[in-house]
Amino acid sequence: xxxxxxxxxxxxxxxxxxxxxxxxxxxxxxxxxxxxxxxxxxxxxxxxxxxxxxxxxxxxxxxxxxxxxxxxxxxxxxxxxxxxxxxxxxxxxxxxxxxxxxxxxxxxxxxxxxxxxxxxxxxxxxxxxxxxxxxxxxxxxxxxxxxxxxxxxxxxxxxxxxxxxxxxxxxxxxxxxxxxxxxxxxxxxxxxxxxxxxxxxxxxxxxxxxxxxxxxxxxxxxxxxxxxxxxxxxxxxxxxxxxxxxxxxxxxxxxxxxxxxxxxxxxxxxxxxxxxxxxxxxxxxxxxxxxxxxxxxxxxxxxxxx
Amino acid sequence: xxxxxxxxxxxxxxxxxxxxxxxxxxxxxxxxxxxxxxxxxxxxxxxxxxxxxxxxxxxxxxxxxxxxxxxxxxxxxxxxxxxxxxxxxxxxxxxxxxxxxxxxxxxxxxxxxxxxxxxxxxxxxxxxxxxxxxxxxxxxxxxxxxxxxxxxxxxxxxxxxxxxxxxxxxxxxxxxxxxxxxxxxxxxxxxxxxxxxxxxxxxxxxxxxxxxxxxxxxxxxxxxxxxxxxxxxxxxxxxxxxxxxxxxxxxxxxxxxxxxxxxxxxxxxxxxxxxxxxxxxxxxxxxxxxxxxxxxxxxxxxxxxxxxxxxxxxxxxxxxxxxxxxxxxxxxxxxxxxxxxxxxxxxxxxxxxxxxxxxxxxxxxxxxxxxxxxxxxxxxxxxxxxxxxxxxxxxxxxxxxxxxxxxxxxxxxxxxxxxxxxxxxxxxxxxxxxxxxx
Numbered sequence: 001x002x003x004x005x006x007x008x009x010x011x012x013x014x015x016x017x018x019x020x021x022x023x024x025x026x027x028x029x030x031x032x033x034x035x036x037x038x039x040x041x042x043x044x045x046x047x048x049x050x051x052x053x054x055x056x057x058x059x060x061x062x063x064x065x066x067x068x069x070x071x072x073x074x075x076x077x078x079x080x081x082x083x084x085x086x087x088x089x090x091x092x093x094x095x096x097x098x099x100x101x102x103x104x105x106x107x108x109x110x111x112x113x114x115x116x117x118x119x120x121x122x123x124x125x126x127x128x129x130x131x132x133x134x135x136x137x138x139x140x141x142x143x144x145x146x147x148x149x150x151x152x153x154x155x156x157x158x159x160x161x162x163x164x165x166x167x168x169x170x171x172x173x174x175x176x177x178x179x180x181x182x183x184x185x186x187x188x189x190x191x192x193x194x195x196x197x198x199x200x201x202x203x204x205x206x207x208x209x210x211x212x213x214x215x216x217x218x219x220x221x222x223x224x225x226x227x228x229x230x231x232x233x234x235x236x237x238x239x240x241x242x243x244x245x246x247x248x249x250x251x252x253x254x255x256x257x258x259x260x261x262x263x264x265x266x267x268x269x270x271x272x273x274x275x276x277x278x279x280x281x282x283x284x285x286x287x288x289x290x291x292x293x294x295x296x297x298x299x300x301x302x303x304x305x306x
Numbered sequence: 307x308x309x310x311x312x313x314x315x316x317x318x319x320x321x322x323x324x325x326x327x328x329x330x331x332x333x334x335x336x337x338x339x340x341x342x343x344x345x346x347x348x349x350x351x352x353x354x355x356x357x358x359x360x361x362x363x364x365x366x367x368x369x370x371x372x373x374x375x376x377x378x379x380x381x382x383x384x385x386x387x388x389x390x391x392x393x394x395x396x397x398x399x400x401x402x403x404x405x406x407x408x409x410x411x412x413x414x415x416x417x418x419x420x421x422x423x424x425x426x427x428x429x430x431x432x433x434x435x436x437x438x439x440x441x442x443x444x445x446x447x448x449x450x451x452x453x454x455x456x457x458x459x460x461x462x463x464x465x466x467x468x469x470x471x472x473x474x475x476x477x478x479x480x481x482x483x484x485x486x487x488x489x490x491x492x493x494x495x496x497x498x499x500x501x502x503x504x505x506x507x508x509x510x511x512x513x514x515x516x517x518x519x520x521x522x523x524x525x526x527x528x529x530x531x532x533x534x535x536x537x538x539x540x541x542x543x544x545x546x547x548x549x550x551x552x553x554x555x556x557x558x559x560x561x562x563x564x565x566x567x568x569x570x571x572x573x574x575x576x577x578x579x580x581x582x583x584x585x586x587x588x589x590x591x592x593x594x595x596x597x598x599x600x601x602x603x604x605x606x607x608x609x610x611x612x613x614x615x616x617x618x619x620x621x622x623x624x625x626x627x628x629x630x631x632x633x634x635x636x637x638x639x640x641x642x643x644x645x646x647x648x649x650x651x652x653x654x655x656x657x658x659x660x661x662x663x664x665x666x667x668x669x670x671x672x673x674x675x676x677x678x679x680x681x682x683x684x685x686x687x688x689x690x691x692x693x694x695x696x697x698x699x700x701x702x703x704x705x706x707x708x709x710x711x712x713x714x715x716x717x718x719x720x721x722x723x724x725x726x727x728x729x730x731x732x733x734x735x736x737x738x739x740x741x742x743x744x
Contacts, residue, residue, distance in 0.1 A: 056402035057423040135577065142576025145583070164575030164722035252715050253724055269395045270707035 043285075049278035056272055067279035076255065076263070077280075083170060084239060084259040090174045091238035092231055098178065099185030099230065100223070104215075106186075107193050119190070123183035130180070130243035137176045138163070138248050166256035169249050173257055176244055181237070185230050192226025193219070221304040228303045232295055239288055260284055347377035348639035350646060353400070354411035354629075355393040356384035359600060363663045370658055371649050378642050390415035390627070391707035401425070401634075408637040409646060414627040415702040415710070417459035417468060418545075422704060426467040427633040432644045433466065443469075443651045446670040448694045451628060458545070458699055459630060468630035469647055472656075472666030474595030475624040475693035476531045478519070479602060479684060480612045484590040488513040496614040496689050500535070500561060503617035507570035510590050518590045520580055521562060521571035523718035525710050526625050526700055527593060531616045532558040534623025534698045540713055540738070541701035548738035550713065551731040557619070559720045559727040566721055574722050581605060596690055597665040599683050613686035615693065626697035629666060667691050705741045712737045 050067050054060035071077060102122055109115040125133070143149050143161045152159045162172040196219055204214045242261040245251060251258035251266070258266075260280065268277030356364055361384040368382050387393040394416030401407060412420050420426060433440045444452055451470050461467040485492055488510040493502070507518035522528045525540075533539055538554035541547065549555065565571040572578065572589075581601040583589035592598045593616075602611050615622055631650060633643045649655050656668040657678040667690045668674045674691035703709050716734035719725040 055423075056398045057420075057425060138577040142572075142578050143574075144572035144576070145578035146576050161573055161575040161722055164573070164718065165724060250711070253719055253722065254715070266708070266711070269399065270391070270711070271705060272395075272398065 046278045046281050049274055050282055052275045052278075054274045056274060060275075063275065067275045070276055071279055071283060076258070079255055080258050080260055080263045083255075083257065084241075086170065087174060087177075087241060087259060088235055088238040090171075091177060091241075092234045094174065094178045095182060095185040095234045096227060096230060098182055099189045100227070102182070102186045103189035103193050106190060119187070122186050125180050126183035128180070131247060133176065133180045134244040134247035137172075137179075137244075141172065163249055164253055166254045169253055169257045173241075173244055173248065176248075177238070177241065180244075185234065188226060188230050188233075189223070192223050195226075196222045224303045225305070228295070228299050232292060235291060235295070236288055239284070239291075260287075343639035343641050345641040345645045346375060348642040349379045350381065350408045350639055350642055351406055352380060352382045352409045352411070352646065353397055353407055354382065354384055355387055355390065355413070357386040357388075359663075360384065360665055361386075363659065363665075366662050367655060367659050367664075370655065371646065374649070375642075375645060378639075378645065380646065389710075391710050394419055395707060406636070406638070407634055408639060408643045409631055409633060411471070411629050411631060412468070413629055414454075414458065414700050415706050417630055418702055419704050419706060420632070421459055421461050421467050424462055425635055426461060427635050427637070427640060428461060428465040428467065429469065429633065429644075430466055432633075432640075432647075436644075436648060439648055439651065440469075443670070446653070446672050448669075448671060448691070450626075450694050450697070451669060454626070454628070454699045455630065458702075468632050469651060470669060471629035471631060471650060472659075472664065472669050473626055473628035473694065474526075474597070474666055475626050475690055475697050476527065476593065476595060476616055477613050477624070477686075477689055477693065478616060479584075479592040479594065479598050480614055481516075481584055481587065481590050481607070482610050482612055484510060484514055484516050484587050487587070488516075488590075492612050493614050496686055497622070498614065498617045500617050500619045504564075504568070504570070507565070507590075508568070511570055514587060514590075516588050516590045517572050517583075518570050519565065519593060520589065520591075521566050521574050521721050523574065523714040523721065525713050526627060528562070529713055529717045530625035530698070530700055531593070531623065532562050534625060535616050535621070536561075536619040536623070537621060539698055539701060540709075541703070545701045545703050546742065548735050548742060550716070550738055551728070551735040554620075556727045556731055559717060559731060561619070562717070563721050563723065563727065566723070574718060595665075596667050599687075600663060600665065602684060603682060608682060608684055611684035613684050613689050615689055622693070622696045624693045624697045625700040626694060627700045628669070667694075703742060709738055709741050712741070 051062060051064060052060040053063045053066070106115055106118045106122070109118060128136075140146050141148055141162045143159070143164070149159055160168045162168045200218055200222070201214055204218050209217070240261050241259050242265065245257050245259060245262050246265070249257045251262050261284070264277050264280045264284065267273050267280060354364060364382060364384060368380055372378070372380060385393055385396050387396050390413040394412070397407070397410055397412075397416075398419075410420065447470070451473065455468055455470040456466070459468045459470075480492060482492060485506075488506075490506045490509050498506070503518070510516050510518050529540070533555055536554045536558045538549065538552050538558055540550045540555075542549050566573055580589060580592060581598075581604075584592050584601075585605045585607065592601070602608055616624055631647045633640050633647070637643050651669075653670055653673060656670050656673040657676065660668050660673060660676075660679040668679055671691065673679055675688060680687045701709075712734050716725075716730050719730050720727050
């Protein structure tokens with residue numbers, strides 16, 4: 001029996017199916033349109049741009065794979081990638097550890113009012129724009145007039161010049177990023193913590209498990225999917241860090257805080273080398289995709305799937 | 307298998323299409339196809355650099371223009387980019403995005419870049435058309451300003467593509483209360499040497515605890531003043547070779563570092579409110595061109611402030627950067643754009659802009675020496691325009707933003723005590739050499 005025969009026998013069904021399909025497409029069309037305009041379109045544009053030499057002001061010139069070859073001979077790129085990976089790894093570790101500890105602490109708070117206050121207080125910095133946060137810390141850590149330096153001097157501590165010393169600039173940015181975005185990881189962790197069934201905790205306690213044993217053998221395994229999600233989100237965000245560095249150190253001192261997105265911006269919008277900037281952007285895409293795939297592969301070893 | 311191949315072919319076709327589309331990227335600011343239009347009507351798009359305060363002054367000036375030419379619809383867009391290198395980048399991006407711009411206010415840092423790309427109209431026919439107006443302007447501005455415009459901002463074939471406007475040099479605004487309290491005399495005739503500056507700084511520190519100056523890595527505001535007052539610069543006279551590691555430049559950098567080491571300038575590396583520190587007597591000077599005058603007025607310190615020249619090692623020195631106006635080749639209303647430029651060149655516009663709080667030194671000497679510019683401003687304000695006689699145009703190669711980063715990075719490293727001057731400037735020199743060679 002052919003489909004045409006069915007269509008002839010049941011014309012209403014086909015019409016209904018087409019209407020349902022059309023309605024479906026109509027519902028997803030805004031999202032599809034936004035995806036095409038702001039994600040797929042620019043992505044294809046970036047791929048094409050990577051084959052060109054273009055300074056924005058004069059006609060573009062096709063250069064084949066030259067921009068990709070340049071990636072392997074660029075003397076600054078390895079340093080930039082190391083900075084970025086150091087920042088991303090430090091960001092993951094600090095966010096996960098402090099986010100989890102804070103979530104555990106707030107989850108233990110008996111007073112509901114204090115619990116709500118703690119949640120708002122911890123999450124609040126995340127609501128402030130990066131520009132304001134960066135300027136705020138630039139003032140706070142000013143080596144002469146900043147509060148931190150002045151209070152430290154009062155108790156006889158001579159602090160390093162955080163943003164001018166190549167050894168301290170990246171750690172300072174890592175700390176500022178932690179202060180600003182920890183609230184987001186904290187909320188994710190807290191939400192994850194509240195999904196851990198209380199009967200399992202109670203059962204473990206009844207069996208005589210200590211608090212540490214309960215945390216290590218019950219809470220943590222059940223929190224692992226949340227931690228996995230937080231790891232991926234933090235890595236992707238950290239790998240794209242730009243705003244505080246642009247405002248506070250502009251990549252210095254001595255390139256110690258130049259990260260890959262900062263470098264991409266410099267190549268595209270300061271050196272007017274849009275083709276090479278696009279090649280760097282594609283490198284970022286490949287790295288983020290590669291690391292995310294590795295994380296998904298590795299999840300089998302540590303993420304508890306119930 | 308077929309499906310997979312079809313997908314690969316489709317993806318390749320998409321990319322190829324995009325390449326073809328992009329290959330047509332022509333840098334929309336350039337090209338031809340512009341139109342002359344009418345001198346008294348039409349739409350004009352003008353972009354300039356200005357923060358919220360500066361935009362207020364500019365908007366008042368534009369309102370004056372529209373009173374005179376009501377049929378020219380001027381759409382002025384102020385870009386608060388903070389520095390001229392970023393401004394140039396922003397404008398280039400807008401042009402690439404297809405935005406129609408008739409006139410771009412470009413400062414020295416971006417003039418060579420825009421002039422070299424062939425996107426600006428040759429202004430000679432317009433100059434010939436209004437010879438009397440232009441001659442009156444040339445005769446009233448510093449000969450150096452006209453000369454610099456010809457030497458550093460000509461088009462690819464030497465044509466005139468810019469009309470220079472106001473400028474800024476670097477001077478020091480001294481807090482006379484701090485100097486009086488420390489018993490340090492204000493430099494006579496506005497001139498003092500590096501040694502006198504150090505001596506004054508030590509005495510001020512000892513008697514009042516104030517810092518004599520700020521220390522930063524700003525190319526225009528810090529690096530060039532210390533270099534030019536020692537006969538040095540970042541590049542040679544025609545900007546073809548960097549000279550950032552010359553013995554004089556090294557000496558200047560070491561001197562700037564010594565100010566921090568001696569505790570005469572606050573440590574660099576953070577941010578503080580210079581105006582507040584100046585007002586509170588914690589900072590004895592503000593460094594800048596015309597722009598600090600707005601803060602001095604706001605703090606009601608005009609009578610407690612004196613402007614003096616930058617301290618010298620070998621000779622008076624200052625960088626100079628100037629605004630300039632042009633007409634883009636793809637402007638649809640070139641005659642109306644020229645009308646607007648003529649308005650900006652007029653004495654009336656210069657005086658009006660100076661009065662309402664413009665942050666540049668007027669190009670016309672007659673305006674710079676008039677009460678419109680010197681009233682409600684610190685004593686010694688004329689030194690800003692007098693500095694044009696000995697000033698050095700701020701070297702600005704095509705790769706200006708990159709060069710500026712290298713220069714500021716090296717200077718910042720030295721004054722923060724993170725690198726030895728000679729070694730750091732040698733490294734910066736080789737980076738600048740590679741940029742010039744690109």
